Every structure is written in structure tokens, then in C-alpha cells.
Amino acid sequence: MRRKIKVAVIGAGRVGNSHIQAILKSPEQIELGGIVEQQAALANETAKTNNTRAFYSVEEALSNTDIDAYVVCLPHHLHYPIGKQILEAGRHVLIEKPLGIHLREVRDLIQTAEKHGVYVMSGQSRRFYNPIQQAKEYLPAIDGPTNLLYNFACIFTKDSAPVWWREEKKTGGLVLGMLGSHSIDMTLWMFEGRRPVRVYCETRKITDVFEGDDAGSIIITFDDGCIATNYLSICHSPLKHECLIEGRKGSIYFNHEGDHDGVIGTSATKVLVNGKQLDTSDDPDCFTLQIREFTSAILENRQPSTSAQNVYSSYLVLEAAKESAKKHQSIDLREFI
Ligand SMILES: NC(=O)c1ccc[n+]([C@@H]2O[C@H](COP(=O)([O-])OP(=O)(O)OC[C@H]3O[C@@H](n4cnc5c(N)ncnc54)[C@H](O)[C@@H]3O)[C@@H](O)[C@H]2O)c1
Structure with missing residues (x-):
């Protein structure tokens, strides 16, 4: 039985907005579960515009167990620690490129995802x-x-x-x-x-x-x-x-x-x-096709086409x-x- 995947977007900056719009274009498959943004005014405004909840920290969002997956749209040095935190909480994550600053971080994300039985996808939007x-x-x-x-x-x-x-x-x-x-x-x-x-x-x-x-x-x-x-x-x-x-x-x-x-x-x-x-x-635009691939993979219990494992050689x-x-x-x- 297909169900919807509830996805929250972390980082309401330039690319965060592209992911939010992509989620809203796929209502049969995906529900926008919230916006996580450290700038409170931006969090509130983005949540209001897109008719969703605002969270002001990753910890606060992760304590909401109804969110299945996250999209990380943050400065590059935060991709690995926050991506890892999400995987350790047992949630799937689509991380904007690059997955980490160093290759060892990409390797650790792969191991963490496999350990917790969840998926980590790299945001290679251009393929889509x-x-x-x-x-x-x-x-x-x-x-x-x-x-x-x-x-x-x-x-x-x-x-x-x-x-x-x-x-x-x-x-x-x-x-x-x-x-x-x-x-x-x-x-x-x-x-x-x-x-x-x-x-x-x-x-x-x-x-x-x-x-x-x-x-x-x-x-x-x-x-x-x-x-x-x-x-x-x-x-x-x-x-x-x-x-x-x-x-x-x-x-x-x-x-x-x-x-x-x-x-x-x-x-x-x-x-x-x-x-x-x-x-x-x-x-549909590339971000829409990308988020559909991410959520389809979760629903079908398979690796997304650009999972960290599949694009490891790029890193x-x-x-x-x-x-x-x-x-x-x-x-x-x-x-x-
Ligand atoms: N796929 C693409 O075509 C594409 C295009 C542009 C950017 N990107 C990627 O997207 C990522 C984000 O880039 P951007 O241009 O949107 O950056 P940005 O600075 O516009 O947005 C980042 C947002 O994250 C927020 N933030 C920072 N730390 C936070 C934290 N700990 N918790 C919650 N919110 C926090 C900031 O306040 C900011 O609003 C980068 O990885 C970048 O390379 C991808």
C-alpha cells in the first residue's frame, strides 16, 4: 500500500526554496513536514508562505517522529555532521551536494546509513x-x-x-x-x-x-x-x-x-x-524529479539512483x-x- 512520505527541509535559503517548491508539486507522493531554519524570522516567513510548521533547530525537528525524511540545504561544512545526526535518528536524508568536505565523511555517511537501515542521497540535481x-x-x-x-x-x-x-x-x-x-x-x-x-x-x-x-x-x-x-x-x-x-x-x-x-x-x-x-x-524541473526519486526509493525500499553509495566515485x-x-x-x- 503506497503512502505519503513526510519531508522537512533544513535551510530556507536559495536552494531550500527550490526543494520546497518541488515537494509542493508532488502532493500525491510527498507532504511538506516543516521548515528547519536557524534564522527565526526567515523560518516563520517561509513556513507561513508554504503553509507548514517552522522549526528553529535540527534537534527540535528530529524530536517530531512523524517526519520520515529530511533535505539538507546548508553550508557545506554542516552537511556531514547534520546528515549523520539525521541518519543516527533513523531518518532518510537527501543532502545537497557535496555530501561532505572530505571523502572520509562521505564514507562515514554511507556506513551510518547502512547501520541504521536508511538511505542517504546526494543532491546531484543536474542529472534530473x-x-x-x-x-x-x-x-x-x-x-x-x-x-x-x-x-x-x-x-x-x-x-x-x-x-x-x-x-x-x-x-x-x-x-x-x-x-x-x-x-x-x-x-x-x-x-x-x-x-x-x-x-x-x-x-x-x-x-x-x-x-x-x-x-x-x-x-x-x-x-x-x-x-x-x-x-x-x-x-x-x-x-x-x-x-x-x-x-x-x-x-x-x-x-x-x-x-x-x-x-x-x-x-x-x-x-x-x-x-x-x-x-x-x-x-517537471530537475528538483521535482529529484525529490520524486528520493521518496519513490524510500517507498520502494531501494537505493535512490544518486545514493551516496552510487555516486561514491564522483566524490x-x-x-x-x-x-x-x-x-x-x-x-x-x-x-x-
Ligand atoms: N543543486 C543545485 O543546483 C544547487 C544550487 C545552489 C546551491 N546548492 C547547494 O545548496 C546548499 C545551500 O546553499 P544555499 O545557496 O541555499 O545557501 P544559503 O546560505 O542561501 O542557505 C542556507 C540556509 O541555511 C540556514 N542555516 C545555516 N545553519 C543552519 C542550521 N544549523 N540549522 C538551520 N538552518 C541553518 C541559513 O540561515 C540559511 O538560510 C549548498 O550545499 C549549495 O552547494 C545546490
Whole structure:
């Protein structure tokens, strides 16, 4: 017998709102169980607007046993401790990317979830864009990928970025933690079935607004010699967010427009296969499809598609990229960790 999953959102900031709207778009399957936000005025206002309860701390929310699952939308350094707290309380959790600052934290979240018989999902929202899922289905037709170029170049300023971005210990390396956690996962997903064997990364600081490096490049080599390059920047204007995938029999190209304007995750996505535009739709948006996957997995008692276990290799590559950038050397993943 299907029942509804009651989900509370922790953190009523930029992305918290996208998750709240996604939950409200799925009333047959999901009920909004509350908003957890440490800023009381924001908690009250968000709860009122969305017709739900406000909690002012995670402890207070967890003492309500009617909430089945949580979505963590917090600064990066809080993902691991709060995610772990939720898992130890026997609740499922969807944690915004990255799952933790360090790979050991990701490993511990996996072990904690398995110990308590619950699920931990990584918020790889970009995999859930409808048009990108369609684009991926064309990979066999182009006999690819052989090479991939992912360009995620956006603009954040002192005024538009959350205050916690200014402290490197809270972001986990700024551009790598922030954008690399998306681009690496997208890359590995497109190369599904191949094994990443080597990573080389360089990062640098262009502006003085934030503490960490704000731009960089990552090169990932796979076991069959295929190469993927990610270019990342948070100081590029106007935003350019696109991906070029080569195969032996053609190419796939996609881009997003407007996914940092208004509600995060709502964008116009264009997909071209061999230069011809596909007829795609961004409705439902990626956050809606993501939360439906999370709650369906709970109801069906299976791992979500982007569970921490399933995307572990993305976090391995992310950690290797940070290490490579620090040492200015390529990292052989077969000897790493
Ligand atoms: N998937 C995506 O496309 C996407 C897009 C943007 C951000 N993100 C991710 O979402 C996460 C949050 O980013 P954001 O931009 O929404 O940040 P934000 O600063 O806008 O929101 C964070 C909120 O958490 C609250 N908060 C902080 N500590 C708290 C605590 N202990 N208890 C309760 N509330 C607390 C803050 O008051 C703030 O309102 C980050 O991991 C970020 O990388 C993902």
C-alpha cells in the first residue's frame, strides 16, 4: 500500500526554496513536514508562505517522529555532521551536494546509513534535468562518449553569494566544492561503465571576494583512454553553462540558460544531437524529479539512483582533484586512498 512520505527541509535559503517548491508539486507522493531554519524570522516567513510548521533547530525537528525524511540545504561544512545526526535518528536524508568536505565523511555517511537501515542521497540535481536524461540516451547513437568538455562558468559577487562562501573551510575549496561536485558527477554519469583512472586539476584565484580559489580546470582520464575536461568559474559573466560530448559517430551538445536566475533549477535547456535540436521540455524541473526519486526509493525500499553509495566515485574524483590542485601533480586513482 503506497503512502505519503513526510519531508522537512533544513535551510530556507536559495536552494531550500527550490526543494520546497518541488515537494509542493508532488502532493500525491510527498507532504511538506516543516521548515528547519536557524534564522527565526526567515523560518516563520517561509513556513507561513508554504503553509507548514517552522522549526528553529535540527534537534527540535528530529524530536517530531512523524517526519520520515529530511533535505539538507546548508553550508557545506554542516552537511556531514547534520546528515549523520539525521541518519543516527533513523531518518532518510537527501543532502545537497557535496555530501561532505572530505571523502572520509562521505564514507562515514554511507556506513551510518547502512547501520541504521536508511538511505542517504546526494543532491546531484543536474542529472534530473529531463532534457539531459534524453540527451544521455543518444550516447550509443553517436558511439560515445570519447571526449567530453563541460563548461560551468557563472558569476557570483559579494552581494549575490551567501556570506559563508567567504570562508574556505565552509565551502571545501570554493569552486571545486561548489561547481566541481556537479561537473565531476555529470562527467562520470555520461561515462557510466568506464572507470576514471587519473585526475589532474589546477585552480586559481581571480577575485578577492572569497577566500578559496574561484576558477579551475579538471582533466579526468578513463580506463579506455577517453578524456573529459571540466572548466569551472564563479567569476565569468555572462553565465555560460554547456557541455560538448564527442563520439565516433557524432556529437551531443547541451546548454542551460537562466538556471541561476529566479528559482534555482528552473532553466531553459537546449540539446543538440549532431547539430539538430531535440524537442525537449524542462517541465517537471530537475528538483521535482529529484525529490520524486528520493521518496519513490524510500517507498520502494531501494537505493535512490544518486545514493551516496552510487555516486561514491564522483566524490573520490573530487577529493583527488583537490589533492592534485594542491600538489600541481596528476593523481593516479588506482593508488589513491
Ligand atoms: N543543486 C543545485 O543546483 C544547487 C544550487 C545552489 C546551491 N546548492 C547547494 O545548496 C546548499 C545551500 O546553499 P544555499 O545557496 O541555499 O545557501 P544559503 O546560505 O542561501 O542557505 C542556507 C540556509 O541555511 C540556514 N542555516 C545555516 N545553519 C543552519 C542550521 N544549523 N540549522 C538551520 N538552518 C541553518 C541559513 O540561515 C540559511 O538560510 C549548498 O550545499 C549549495 O552547494 C545546490
